[in-house]
Amino acid sequence: MSTEHRDDSWHLAEGDAITPELTAVKKLGGGSAYEAYLAFDEVTYGPVVVKVVRPTSLDDHTLRGLRREVESLARVNHPVVVRGLRHQLDGPRPHVVLENLDGPRLSTLVRRHGRLSEQQYLPLAIEVASALHYFRHVDLCHLDIKPSNVIMGAPARLIDLSVARSSAAAARITGAIGTDRYMSPEQCDPGRRGEPGHASDVWGLGATLFEAVAGHRAFDDGDRDADDPVLRHPQLVDRPRALPAQVPDQVAKTVLAMLDPEPASRPLPHEVAGALEPVLAGQPPARLSFKVRH
Structure with a gap:
């Protein structure tokens, strides 16, 4: 369940820039430290999922967790596991870009x-x-x-x-x-x-x-x-x-x-x-x- 508060979100609407290469399409959900967006990616030129650290969670603990996730994704290459495409661990919006998977949970x-x-x-x-x-x-x-x-x-x-x-x-x-x-x-x-x-x-x-x-x-x-x-x-x-x-x-x-x-x-x-x-x-x-x- 999301623990989002009004001041704990980037509040990105359709068309807003997550980064210069990533444009928000819609919010998918999130957790206590992250929120996820469906986005259009100018690099892969297609839809992707962007997992972004919440603005109030830009602390060492959360960033270590994001780095650990990025390292785990880099170790995995299996057809049943989501792929990590790229990431940014610093800057105003640390995030990881994931492939967009078609299908319901x-x-x-x-x-x-x-x-x-x-x-x-x-x-x-x-x-x-x-x-x-x-x-x-x-x-x-x-x-x-x-x-x-x-x-x-x-x-x-x-x-x-x-x-x-x-x-x-x-x-x-x-x-x-x-x-x-x-x-x-x-x-x-x-x-x-x-x-x-x-x-x-x-x-x-x-x-x-x-x-x-x-x-x-x-x-x-x-x-x-x-x-x-x-x-x-x-x-x-x-x-x-x-x-x-x-x-x-x-x-x-x-x-x-x-x-x-x-x-x-x-x-x-x-x-x-x-x-x-x-x-x-x-x-x-x-x-x-x-x-x-x-």
């Missing part, structure tokens, strides 16, 4: 239409799993896998690397980083519940896929104002809600395995794809290569 589809069909959720799960497999090879943890960060297209596209970091850097995290409803237990309570890392992204994909399959989230909302991690994050103590009875058994087992509270017990991304590909192809279920807790 998964969160929008679920909100408007409810649960997805198998022909919708299976490809997105397999495609995002391929991105997570790739992340392991380039040593990058996304740490914010959620429906609003998945653009539904052919293929699905994963966006927003604003909190991404290496596995070593993720393991050093001492506070909750991510989005409350989709954070793995070790992200909710790092240290006591384990170290955030690559397995955290598998959990995030599991929570995202659960929502696509069921039409509702896997866990109830917590108290977002609570200091106690257990009150704030029900996923620390609760089991996932039940999936609809018509969900294929192979899909249900895979989703629940991804939501295992123990990071080491979750399937690897390529195992997720391997378990779901036969369902998409209408073939007999593959033998699961990972354990499923009951």
